[in-house]
Amino acid sequence: MKLKGKVHKYGADINTDVIIPARYLNISDPGELAKHCMEDIDREFIGRVQPGDIIVADTNFGCGSSREHAPLALKAAGISCIIARSFARIFFRNALNIGLPILECDEAAGKTDASDILEVELSRGEIVNTTKGVTFKAEPIPSFMLELIEAGGLIEYTKRKLAAGGGRS
């Protein structure tokens, strides 16, 4: 699974309150949530983001609340992948569960700037910064997780498995 997009760069401890403020949690429609995504930390984000774009951040991305609205809003805003030095654990699960790929990569986080273009091959964990002409290595995403991401998330993946008579692993 290959992704390509322009980078939006953030620092450490980007929390779920700034990804999607709680004043919007009286709705759960991803498209509506996306309109307010990142607005408390980066008001221009939603006007600037294009489908396929990639977020690159420092440590502990997605810390704070368990709101799945956070990865849903980012995905609906067009973000195709998030690369960070580390992720908060609830966000980590939530992102994959809704089919938003995430990669931990120290080097990419350190050597990528805003507006760089990245090409990401998830199955190989390969991140190519085409603007700077450098390649970074992250842990590859295992094939079952790629299937889950391609299915759009855990629920659709589980449904497909149940339909195929595979049962729940």
Add this chain to the structure above:
Amino acid sequence: MTLVEKILAAHSNRETVSPGELINVRVDLILANDITAPLAIKEFRRLGIDRVFDPEKVVMVPDHFVPNKDIPSAEQAKMMREFALEQGLVYFEVGEMGIEHVILPEKGLVLPGDVVIGADSHTCTYGALGAFATGMGSTDIASAMATGDIWMKVPPTIRFIYQGKPGKWVSGKDLILYTIGDIGLDGALYSAMEFTGEAVDALSMDSRFTMANMAVEAGAKAGIFRVDERTLDYVKSRAQRPYTVYEPDDDAQYARTIEYDVSTIEPQVAFPHQPSNTRPISKAGEIKIDQAVIGSCTNGRIEDLIIAAEVLKGRKVNRRVRCIIIPGSQAVYLEALHRGLIQTFIEAGAVVSTPTCGPCLGGYMGILAAGERCVSTTNRNFVGRMGSTESEVYLASPAMAAASAILGRLASPEEVAG
């Protein structure tokens, strides 16, 4: 094995587990609230399954924006209510509700040795009871509602030993703020925090709930205490089913052990905009405040209100401060009423609200305007958490919040009540 490993092994039918292992865990209780349940219900429906695996093990609590703050919140609460009634889940309507993490222990729904998953990050509160409890998102909850189990990675355990005798105004809130300030917002990322030592043994259950509650603020998967006489006292009148007390092995392997001498710890305050940005109150400087909030899943229990009343009794809230006190549950509210605390609060010039998460996450019942500052007993002070992105939240204990409400600035309770 550590305490956490013992509980996880027992719930995955294994002799042993070790950190990093992926295991499938049987859950004793699943929780969602009016913000996270609607998404979980949508995902559950998409699975095409009619019934939850066991309605007695699924709890839904309307607390974040309830009593409904606006029409969209009312729609979300309605969706949850209808699902809960249709499925026969454990559900608390407003008259018997409260903040989820206050009422679940109070009603004996969480017991020692349990594995609890909740679609709320502060699910880790139940570690105070010697349970393994962790927050997850709505999709994980939907999946677990269908099957009764969930995959997990066994976390390493970091042991925190608190020695010595704390000062008069140093509470569980001060100890956990100090700890988060020491290790940082991701200081316990993916790990379990085990709280132990003589100072912890001496803590009340309410203070233990406060400490376990904020484990997630250091990135932890869970915070946990060993079960002792105090825990058993708390659960014996509440438990309506059997439970198991687990103990860590003497040769348990900890990822790290961190020791603190609590006699040197002052009352703490976390400055904007991170719970780890802590200072002792003596180093806070002159910070004028506009609002004080006393309540939440962190500090909305009876001990918290008793301490706040001790500081506020016979004194007056500064006339430029809005002091908002929110009991965590109807039971806490009623006990506060019987003890005369509500009268103390109102006579001091505070406002008392029905239980709700309300202002903690910028929902309602105390939203901040640009330029305003609030001292709050809640758990997060991120940008915009309680309102305007140009407002500020200072996290502190109920005693400090009450003292600050009186003086109109960040203040040590000692300044007011000696």
